[in-house]
Amino acid sequence: MGVKLDQIDIAMLNLLQQDASLGVKEIAARVGLSQSPTFERLKKLKQEGYIKKIVALVDNKKLDKNLVAICMITLKEQGIETKQNFEAQTAQMPEVMEVLCVSGGWDYILKVATKDMPSFHHFISNRLAPIQHIANINSNFILNEVKYDTAFLIEP
DSSP, rough: OOOOHHHHHHHHHHHHHHHHOOHHHHHHHHHHHOHHHHHHHHHHHTTTSSSOOOOOOOTTTTTOOEEEEEEEEESSSOOOOHHHHHHHHHTTTTEEEEEEESSOOOEEEEEEEEESSSHHHIIIIITTTTSSEEEEEEEEEEEEEOOOOOOOOOOO
């Protein structure tokens, strides 16, 4: 990346990882800059890809998405077209929160959120399993979320 992060950039990224609703004025005050250079630094961090997007983290239970599962997927073949097809199809499914291509015993790990077991079963049977070239689906259900963090440790 073109921008070398300094202490102020790191402080700004840490602030945003904790509370993305902070405005330029508040960030400027906390990092000791005026608003104009703070705005320019934020713009540069976005342009350089350090900040991908700013979102709100929503409580799944408040939205009646009470069943969260981790699905490990093995494909029958490893061709580029097969993988691209799988990735494109699963990325479009609203129940799928994350699609991770992994090494080891599985090809992909999906994080899936649904209302309950019947809706999860419907998702697996009617949406996921019909995707071509899936050899195996192994699902594990999250019983308790012990730690959930989206912030990366940023070191100078």
